Amino acid sequence: MVTIYINGKAVQAKEDEMVLTAIRREGINIPTLCNHDAIEPCGACRLCMVEITKKDWNGWKKHVTSCLYPVEPELMVSTHTPQVLELRRTILELYLARNPNSSVIQKLAEEHGITSTPYEIIPDGDNCIMCYACTRICDALGCHAISAVERGHEKVIAGPLNQPPIDCIGCLSCAHICPTNFIEWKDSDGRRSIWGREFELLTCKTCGKKTITRDFAEYLSKNRDLPMSYFETCDDCKRLDTAKTMGRLVVMAAEVAK
Amino acid sequence: MNYRFVVDPSLCTGCRTCELACAFSHSKNLKPGKSRIYPLSHAKDKYVPVTCLQCNDAACVKSCFFDALKRNEETGAIELNLGRCVKCRACVAACPFGCALIDDIHDEIVKCDLCKGDPACAHFCPTKALRYTRLPI
Structure with a gap:
């Protein structure tokens, strides 16, 4: 066990733990979008920024993403200093410029007292914040069906070569x-469509209720015996x-x- | 794991008190949750309270890709860690007894967790068809 200080309070944390886990366990609310227990943290959304310092750093401070920073002995973490809040507000302003139509982003920005953004708004911006939660969960599943394609501002999440993913x-x-409900899917007439592909839904042989897709059932039966x-x-x-x-x-x- | 959840269908009258006890003890945000136990009629006036059997080699645990389902060694119940669940519904489709359920109101997957070792349904069952008893060692 390691002792760290969160907002001045001494807290016990496990050695291989990240700072965010310790903060959450203390009941302190830090907004995150890309963090989920089922996947490895990757620090994409930047909202979990905290300020860290140590006694022997002679007053030097550093801003880090708490989801990626492992706990260290005698680490002093501040979660709501004016600088950290300003950082979080700037990140949210950038999100508002990129995803102006996302209700999740709008709500989060409102909670932080932001209603407008000084940056140039992309008018037809979609809801994707490029946090890679979807690709990471797909990798955790072992499918590796989707990933980021293209480069720079044209980067999107899609199947290989921007085609419907075969896997x-x-x-x-x-x-x-998906934290911003960007990925669209539809179930109708016993078919499920997602990522530009169509899947057959399994039908209950007694009552006719639709359950999971045939591909998913076959994947489970093959990989999980x-x-x-x-x-x-x-x-x-x-x-x-x-x-x-x-x-x-x-x-x-x-x-x-x- | 010195305790077992015992279901005796011959004593069940189908009063559905267990369903109410389960739904209210699992309520969230002032809304009752989905009941994890179902007294189902298989013949006239004959009921079987169907709930998770906490299988040794459980299909739900096998089907979960994200280790959201884990056995609590103290109570013997397979518990669902909602933080790790992504609602892919693999466990719902895989359970051969149909005891992993979808809670539409709270939009989450639910299954019997034996109330962390103190099942509410066993407390409320008027005919003691549901019991939580210590195993003879």
Whole structure:
């Protein structure tokens, strides 16, 4: 265990932990967009900036992304100094210029007292903040279907060569993890469309309810050693089957007891 | 893991008190959550309270790519860490007993966690069809 100081308070933290984890455990609210427990931190959104210093730094201070900074003994962290708040406001102003139509960004900016941005607004800017949460979750899944394509201001998240990704299995992990709800998907008529591709949804053989995509079920059965028969019925019908089986077992047990 | 959640369907009357107890003990933001236990009728006036069986080799744990589902060694329950869950619904589709559920109101995946070792449904069951008992060692 390591002792660090968060806003002057001594806090115990594990050795391999990041500063953000320790801050969150203390109940201090720091806004983040790209941080999620399921993926490795990458410091893309820059909103978790904090000020750090140490006793032997002779008054020198440094601003770091707390999600990427490992805890060190005797580290002094300040989460809400005027400079840190100013930094966060500047980052939000840049986001407002890039993603003017994103409700998530607008709400976050409003919480920090920002309603307008001094930077040039991209009028048709989309909601993507280039945090790579979607590509990181896709890599964690083992699919590696999407990544950043093109360079500079033309950079977008898409399949290889900006084509529909062939390795995508339509699991929607990227759409659910996206902090600004940028990734669009649609389920209709037993088909799911995402990233310009169409997937067949599995249909419950008893009630006809749609569950996950066939590609996802096949991926699970191949990589996680689950039989395909698990995916044939929906959860409601499986529950009813369980009740029927258990009911039969109770009747059999009663007959044996007689 | 000295305790077991015992379900005795022969005592169940289908009063659905367990569902209420579960939904209210898992309420969030003043809204009741989705019940993790379902008394389902398999024949006339015969009910089985279906809930997670906390399988040893659980399909939900196997299906989760992000280690969101983990067994709590103290209570024996497989618990869902919502911080790691990305709602891909692999566990819902994979559970062969249909006991991983989608809570539409709170937009999250839910499953029985044995209330961290003190199941509310067992407290409220009037006929003691649901019990949480110490195993004879």
